[in-house]
Amino acid sequence: MSVDGLAPRQRLAAYAGVARVQLRTQLVYRGDFLFRLLGLLVNIYMLRLVWDAVYPASGTATGNGGHRIALATQIAYVTLALVQNWLLNSGGMGFIPQRVREGTVAVDLARPVRFPSQMVWAQAGAVAAQLPFTVVALPFALLVGGARPPASVGAAFGYLLSLLPAVLISLLLTTLVQMVAFWTLETSGIFVIHRFVQQFLAGALVPLWFMPGWLRVLAEWMPFQATTYAPVAVYLGQAGVWATLGVQLLWCAVLLMLLRLMWWRALRRVVVQGG
């Protein structure tokens, strides 16, 4: 009698279960929500003050591509981008490092499902847990910041569509960076760097259209912008729907491959802490 691995349908059920358990775990700590919301609102309000102050009196500024960006568009961008970035990065970076440090990876590795997939799905659950909070936070954010309707019906659909790959790219990036824990057991320094780079290159603070030429090129060639800048730019009619989706899907594929490669290397390095 020999046993095979799980069938694809069983695998999906297993991963959905992992996500669900993580979602429920996050809800145990929902008391933290008010403070996180406060942080988000302060962040949006301060950026709004800055853009109000630096904008020309005419109310429009010229972006990097030569097109004019109205102040209201700029503030709507900042608001939406920050809320989105807040949601995507709400899971924190501690998930894998903690499991490596405590040796609980041993438990994950003794399961009949893939380790990187378990990690990605668990974090998907953590992000899903934040969805209702984001819905609550959004009206406050719009009040403190500002809102604009989507550029067109197509832009609205394009925005919703591009959110899906944005979430996946964000999950893959978070997992990839956390995997560093297999090499260096101490990771907090790396995460501080990641947080700044991520937030900046994602366009959460400054949209890519206001970045100087070389920086914009750099940001465009990095995956971070596909998580935050790209969907919001589609919403405001500053980027084409199909081109954006194409780039996002490409990043999904590249990052998935990178995660496989990294895990293949990490597996040879597995040192399980403790007896």
Added chain:
Amino acid sequence: MPTPKPIIQVEGLAKEFRRPKRIEGPFGGIRTLFTRQYVSKLAVDGIDFTVDEGELIGYLGPNGAGKSTTIKILTGILQPTQGSVEVAGVVPWKERERNARNIGVVFGQRTQLWWDLPLRDSLELIGKLYGVERDRHRANIERFTELLGLAAFIDTPVRQLSLGQRMRGDLAAAMLPEPRILYLDEPTIGLDVVAKERIRAFIATLNKDEGTTVILTTHDLDDVEKLCRRIVLIDGGKVLYDGSVEKLKARYAPRRRLVVQLAEGARWRGVAMPGVEEAPPEEDAEPGTVALLFDPETAASAEVIAAVLADHQVTDLSIVEPELEGVVHRIYAAREAVA
């Protein structure tokens, strides 16, 4: 009838750990990151053994002997440096996920349960992770809830459980997918006597009724004496002994102890028999007790007792078998003396 193939085969297993050499002095931490020098340690150094389906073996050794490393290799978590392993026809680290469906693991020092959620949530997720059919899983949860007495705390978050309750939960989680092999890595560590007894009874039941093959590592030799017929003893990454508990005792502590309680006022005159000698008196011995040591191979118990009774007035007699604890203690001590 041909003998069935062993369910676990381990041959020439070795595992070497390498870690970068720590550099002391200024910026030592950063220099350590870039060093090319390594310190290596052989945690497992050529281990062979086989386990037949349905066996319950104790896998023993002092701290750092290589027990946990072996278990991690058998579960597919670690890749060995050398040697071959087959568990139920699967090479664990090559097909980790397939191997995982054949085995259950309990690590006494960490839990596989989800800390913040009720125990029930963990048990339910296990069914999905192992692809167990839903009705069957539900029936299994019911069965193990009864066997392990989980009903009182199955809806309590795991972090609020006592260690004994958590361990019962972990055992249920490991056994829910009905694995053929169960690895228990110190399952009774830190538990009180009652909790230990309960866990032992459960392990014995599994092995007897379900035919689950059990590999038990522990420092509690009571566990071993009560559960295992066979033990594999390792130290320094090598197998020191592989066989039955009785043979181990016979080899390392062949002599039995006869404790004699003399009647009041009676005087000890000694027993003149080859192979029988008086044991040095123990500190907490009651007055009027004498202990004799003898090897049942050369002097039969009945003859020794007869010789004592012929010359003395005695109120009580008892024969004490050597305890595994003492035996293992002597083996470890002897190894340390050599090293």
